[in-house]
Amino acid sequence: MTILQRKSRKRARHAKADEPVTETSVLSTEDTESRESGTAPDATKELPRVTESNGEFRPSAGGWIARLLTWAVLLWLLLAVPGNVLSPFDFGVSDINLAIAATIFAIIGLSLNVLIGYTGQLSLGHQAFVGIGAFASAYVVTDLGLSFWIAVPVAAGIGALQAALLGAVSLRVTGLYFALVTLAYGLFAEQSLFSFAEITGGDGGKPAERPAGFADDHLFYYLCFGFLVLVLWLDWRLTRSKAGRALQALRENPKVAASYGVDVKRYTLLAFVVSGTFAGIAGSLMAHHQQIIVPGIFSFQLALVFVVMTVVGGLRNRIGVVIGSAFFASLGEGGGAGDGGGFLERTIGLPAEFTGIVIGPILLLVVITLLPGGIGQLIAPVKNWMLGKRFDRHAGKLKEVEVSDVRA
Amino acid sequence: MLDEIGAALVVGVLTGSVYSMVALAIVLIYRASRVFNFAQTEFGTTGLFAAFVAVELWGWNYGLGILFGLAVGICMALATERLIIHPLRDSSRVTLLVGTAGVALAAIGIQFWLNNEQPIRQMPRLVEGTAAAPFGTPVTYQQVITFLVLIAVAVGLVFFFRSPTGLAVQAAQQESTASELVGISVRRVSMLTWGIAGLLGGLAGVLAGPNLTFSAGFLTFGAGAALLPGFMAAVLAGMRSMPGAVAGGLLVGFVEQLGALSIFDEVQGSRALLLFLFLLGVLLLRPQGVFVREKAAV
Numbered sequence: 001m002t003i004l005q006r007k008s009r010k011r012a013r014h015a016k017a018d019e020p021v022t023e024t025s026v027l028s029t030e031d032t033e034s035r036e037s038g039t040a041p042d043a044t045k046e047l048p049r050v051t052e053s054n055g056e057f058r059p060s061a062g063g064w065i066a067r068l069l070t071w072a073v074l075l076w077l078l079l080a081v082p083g084n085v086l087s088p089f090d091f092g093v094s095d096i097n098l099a100i101a102a103t104i105f106a107i108i109g110l111s112l113n114v115l116i117g118y119t120g121q122l123s124l125g126h127q128a129f130v131g132i133g134a135f136a137s138a139y140v141v142t143d144l145g146l147s148f149w150i151a152v153p154v155a156a157g158i159g160a161l162q163a164a165l166l167g168a169v170s171l172r173v174t175g176l177y178f179a180l181v182t183l184a185y186g187l188f189a190e191q192s193l194f195s196f197a198e199i200t201g202g203d204g205g206k207p208a209e210r211p212a213g214f215a216d217d218h219l220f221y222y223l224c225f226g227f228l229v230l231v232l233w234l235d236w237r238l239t240r241s242k243a244g245r246a247l248q249a250l251r252e253n254p255k256v257a258a259s260y261g262v263d264v265k266r267y268t269l270l271a272f273v274v275s276g277t278f279a280g281i282a283g284s285l286m287a288h289h290q291q292i293i294v295p296g297i298f299s300f301q302l303a304l305v306f307v308v309m310t311v312v313g314g315l316r317n318r319i320g321v322v323i324g325s326a327f328f329a330s331l332g333e334g335g336g337a338g339d340g341g342g343f344l345e346r347t348i349g350l351p352a353e354f355t356g357i358v359i360g361p362i363l364l365l366v367v368i369t370l371l372p373g374g375i376g377q378l379i380a381p382v383k384n385w386m387l388g389k390r391f392d393r394h395a396g397k398l399k400e401v402e403v404s405d406v407r408a
Numbered sequence: 409m410l411d412e413i414g415a416a417l418v419v420g421v422l423t424g425s426v427y428s429m430v431a432l433a434i435v436l437i438y439r440a441s442r443v444f445n446f447a448q449t450e451f452g453t454t455g456l457f458a459a460f461v462a463v464e465l466w467g468w469n470y471g472l473g474i475l476f477g478l479a480v481g482i483c484m485a486l487a488t489e490r491l492i493i494h495p496l497r498d499s500s501r502v503t504l505l506v507g508t509a510g511v512a513l514a515a516i517g518i519q520f521w522l523n524n525e526q527p528i529r530q531m532p533r534l535v536e537g538t539a540a541a542p543f544g545t546p547v548t549y550q551q552v553i554t555f556l557v558l559i560a561v562a563v564g565l566v567f568f569f570r571s572p573t574g575l576a577v578q579a580a581q582q583e584s585t586a587s588e589l590v591g592i593s594v595r596r597v598s599m600l601t602w603g604i605a606g607l608l609g610g611l612a613g614v615l616a617g618p619n620l621t622f623s624a625g626f627l628t629f630g631a632g633a634a635l636l637p638g639f640m641a642a643v644l645a646g647m648r649s650m651p652g653a654v655a656g657g658l659l660v661g662f663v664e665q666l667g668a669l670s671i672f673d674e675v676q677g678s679r680a681l682l683l684f685l686f687l688l689g690v691l692l693l694r695p696q697g698v699f700v701r702e703k704a705a706v
Contacts, residue, residue, distance in 0.1 A: 173695055180643065181687060184683060184684040192675070300629040304509055358517040
């Protein structure tokens with residue numbers, strides 16, 4: 001784009017801002033925007049977009065090739081390298097364990113993102129959801145002798161059920177008090193539920209067989225990756241639905257949303273149930289990943305790590321959350337999964353169980369003070385570029401950071 | 409049965425005095441900064457570790473070691489206020505909460521790391537021995553001292569909040585803009601409040617630590633977990649009443665100890681179960697708090 005074009009564009013924007021906000025002018029800008037982005041001009045079904053439309057930018061042929069190459073490298077890293085296919089690296093046992101832990105943590109991060117990011121409610125007891133999913137799955141496979149493919153839906157269902165029960169009782173209180181209730185629930189689950197030796201196998205743990213055909217670590221990674229893609233897709237569909245828009249509205253301002261006919265309680269409960277479902281799936285995968293699941297790992301500290309990785313990843317930013325969660329998992333927080341410890345232990349010799357909990361919180365503090373959008377904000381230019389847009393360094397900047405505030 | 413309830417009452421009040429200190433600090437900070445301070449108990453654990461290092465490893469006098477521990481607690485609280493709470497003062501409360509949780513996690517991580525050689529430590533007591541054994545439960549001097557310190561702190565806070573400085577603190581907490589206009593530095597008040605909270609946390613740490621062995625995260629989720637009970641006591645106090653926080657801490661201690669009754673022998677983790685149900689009950693029936701007259705602004 002030439003400088004002249006850019007100038008004229010800027011002038012147009014100025015003119016828009018200077019116009020007195022009459023109803024006709026609002027309507028006309030909406031019309032042009034919807035025409036530009038090529039969506040149906042039905043203004044009632046589309047939330048007004050504040051972001052700048054992309055204009056007529058089309059990447060050149062070289063740009064397309066560069067983007068395609070980047071996509072290919074990304075897919076190669078995610079799919080080929082862990083399987084030691086077409087790859088010069090030797091992806092060993094501890095590496096693949098970290099990769100599996102990363103996908104499982106990514107699912108947990110997405111689960112928390114639904115709750116914290118979409119509704120602004122904070123759960124400090126998510127280790128209980130994951131843990132109950134894990135033990136439910138292990139129980140179905142080991143004690144009932146059923147297949148893994150039944151255990152995962154059962155774990156997801158139990159996750160949804162407990163979220164529905166806990167939410168129905170406790171979502172009368174919101175905000176910080178709700179966080180307290182989930183904290184108490186997590187401690188209760190940790191000390192009370194997880195000590196029933198019949199279900200959890202006591203301190204020795206409960207065996208959880210991997211499904212037939214996926215016993216190998218590398219194949220199990222692809223299974224977990226498939227579930228991650230499924231959860232990403234479900235999450236994407238949720239945000240594109242009527243419920244997703246309702247959630248967005250009630251996060252911005254519950255009172256205004258309620259006055260527009262959004263049933264705040266019902267939609268918050270829905271988000272909580274979805275979050276519990278995802279956590280149940282993640283728990284089930286975690287159980288079958290470790291093959292012997294011990295109750296001791298589901299501690300309050302793990303719940304804090306879950307919250308931290310979600311916020312560091314960037315709330316309401318799926319890719320950011322996935323990257324943040326995977327990063328924390330690779331720091332060695334994979335629930336004791338990595339045999340050889342995190343990558344920092346092998347590179348600079350810091351013991352894994354400490355790097356995660358020392359570096360993680362410091363990263364968190366840096367993120368929330370300096371970079372409110374988290375990793376998602378950091379990678380937004382690259383993401384937009386890969387989706388065929390212009391490389392814009394300022395993409396993804398957040399003006400308003402957060403979440404259910406009582407300021408309104 | 410009656411003996412058991414009596415024992416629960418005694419032990420509950422004694423462990424509850426630690427909860428009361430934590431709850432007092434949580435209420436103070438909530439009034440000043442509108443944040444649920446998840447790092448509160450870590451001020452205590454960090455202070456306890458500092459006191460332990462001074463007394464056991466550097467061979468300091470016990471009193472000096474305690475003072476050092478308290479100083480570390482206060483410094484940590486002030487640093488949290490300056491580095492985390494102040495820069496984030498305009499963001500939402502959930503962000504602030506995540507920030508304090510990050511401070512707690514970082515402290516726990518560093519404790520784990522530096523204490524890796526011997527994870528479980530034992531701090532000597534101020535006065536060894538058992539003071540009395542009402543209802544057949546031995547009560548150590550340490551526990552009695554903790555209770556007396558709580559009373560002293562409570563009385564001290566009453567007098568502090570009647571003094572000009574204390575009134576300034578209250579004014580700034582209630583209406584910060586107006587108090588700026590009459591010449592109260594809100595910034596200093598905030599620092600002062602966090603300093604008091606750090607002192608209370610440090611006291612809770614150095615007093616509760618010697619009763620048991622301790623490890624990283626002792627007061628947050630370890631053997632002496634006081635974070636959740638402290639929050640529950642603060643909720644009972646409607647997040648604003650300081651006498652309510654003291655009473656709430658003692659009540660929560662008692663309710664928790666009811667889980668030790670023999671009728672709950674079959675139930676695993678009965679104390680956590682009781683606390684969870686108690687919190688749910690309080691929040692559903694009286695979310696504005698029990699030991700408070702006005703409606704809480706949460």
